[in-house]
Amino acid sequence: xxxVEISKVLSNKTRVNILKWLKNPAENFPPHQxxxxxxxxxxxxxxxxxxxxxxxxxxxxxNSMQNAKLVIPTRHGKWTYYRRNEEVIQGYxxxxxxxx
Amino acid sequence: xxxVEISKVLSNKTRVNILKWLKNPAENFPPHQxxxxxxxxxxxxxxxxxxxxxxxxxxxxxNSMQNAKLVIPTRHGKWTYYRRNEEVIQGYxxxxxxxx
DNA sequence: TTTACATATCTAGAATTATAGATATGTTTT
DNA sequence: AAAACATATCTATAATTCTAGATATGTAAA
Numbered sequence: 468x469x470x471v472e473i474s475k476v477l478s479n480k481t482r483v484n485i486l487k488w489l490k491n492p493a494e495n496f497p498p499h500q501x502x503x504x505x506x507x508x509x510x511x512x513x514x515x516x517x518x519x520x521x522x523x524x525x526x527x528x529x530n531s532m533q534n535a536k537l538v539i540p541t542r543h544g545k546w547t548y549y550r551r552n553e554e555v556i557q558g559y560x561x562x563x564x565x566x567x
Numbered sequence: 568x569x570x571v572e573i574s575k576v577l578s579n580k581t582r583v584n585i586l587k588w589l590k591n592p593a594e595n596f597p598p599h600q601x602x603x604x605x606x607x608x609x610x611x612x613x614x615x616x617x618x619x620x621x622x623x624x625x626x627x628x629x630n631s632m633q634n635a636k637l638v639i640p641t642r643h644g645k646w647t648y649y650r651r652n653e654e655v656i657q658g659y660x661x662x663x664x665x666x667x
Numbered sequence: 668t669t670t671a672c673a674t675a676t677c678t679a680g681a682a683t684t685a686t687a688g689a690t691a692t693g694t695t696t697t
Numbered sequence: 698a699a700a701a702c703a704t705a706t707c708t709a710t711a712a713t714t715c716t717a718g719a720t721a722t723g724t725a726a727a
Contacts, residue, residue, distance in 0.1 A: 474577035477667075479685085483570055486667060511704060521687045526705055528685095545694045545703045560663050567577075567586060567656060579715085611674060621717045626675055645673045645724045668727100675722070682715065691706070697699080 469535070470566070473559050476535050481518050482528050486537065488517065489551045499546075507541040508550025569635070570666070573659050576635050581618050582628050586637065588617065589651045599646075607641040608650025 476482050488495040492505035496513045499505070515525040529549055532538045536555045541548045576582050588595040592605035596613045599605070615625040629649055632638045636655045641648045 470583055471578055471580050474574045474583075475684090477574035478571055478578050480571050483574075483667075520685095522704075523688075523706080524686050530705080542693095542704095547704060556667060560660060560667065563660050563663065567583075567660065575714090622674075623676080623718075624716050627716080630675080642674095642723095647674060670725100670727070672725080673723090675720100677720070678718090680716090682713100684713065685711080687709095687711105689706105689708080692704085694702080694704100696701075 468555070468558055468562055470559075470562065472535050473537065476532055476537060479528075481520065482532060484518070485514060485528065485532070486551060486556070488514075489538070489549065501546065502543060502548075505550075507543065507548040508538070510546040510548050512546075514549070568655070568658055568662055570659075570662065572635050573637065576632055576637060579628075581620065582632060584618070585614060585628065585632070586651060586656070588614075589638070589649065601646065602643060602648075605650075607643065607648040608639070610646040610648050612646075614649070 477486075489508060492509050496505075496509050496517065499510065499513075511522070511525060511529065514529070515522055518525060520528075529538065529540070533540055533549075536552055537559075538549045539552050541550070589608060592609050596605075596609050596617065599610065599613075611622070611625060611629065614629070615622055618625060620628075629638065629640070633640055633649075636652055637659075638649045639652050641650070
């Protein structure tokens with residue numbers, strides 16, 4: 468749980484939005500075809516479409532979010548699905564509450 | 568209350584430390600001479616000494632923290648004292664709790 | 668009213684982050 | 698096995714942040 472590293476992730480509007488969108492995938496993304504639920508999160512392509520940024524940029528963003536343990540990737544066939552890591556996200560808020 | 572702007576402040580170890588130190592000035596800084604309490608916070612010089620960074624850097628940091636409304640400056644003679652803005656700090660944690 | 672002092676602002680170079688095109692990797696389909 | 702597809706990584710440039718020295722401003726002391 469690294470305040471500085473997580474704050475760096477949150478210091479970008481798009482990355483904050485991605486986290487928010489992932490709270491409610493069904494509301495923010497089209498349904499997946501190969502998988503009829505969002506249990507493992509949302510595929511990179513949908514996230515990219517929603518942001519309008521390039522594929523490599525979004526992949527880089529998701530990688531930094533994964534390094535900070537804010538999201539968890541799961542591979543299904545050729546897709547990678549990302550979902551929130553609620554434990555870490557809530558833990559971060561708690562740490563701020565206590566330490567900040 | 569801007570998540571991105573405040574996160575930028577928190578994405579630097581020194582700035583996070585300054586906020587933490589200001590929670591308990593009497594424990595983290597020497598007593599002031601012109602003022603015998605810490606009601607208005609801590610003067611820039613003490614903060615600078617504690618960090619070991621240059622005067623201009625600390626002044627810049629404090630300015631960014633003030634812009635984000637995380638700290639409140641008060642001038643006494645030739646000194647400027649900075650204290651935490653608890654309302655905004657707690658408010659930020661609440662916003663994260665709800666929105667993130 | 669100079670001088671000294673505390674802090675703020677200006678300026679500039681170094682370091683980091685943002686962003687995307689090109690390419691690589693792994694998977695599925697044909 | 699080749700082609701198509703989704704994502705990751707590499708490479709490079711633009712933009713931003715970091716940091717400090719120099720300078721300016723405001724206040725107090727001599």
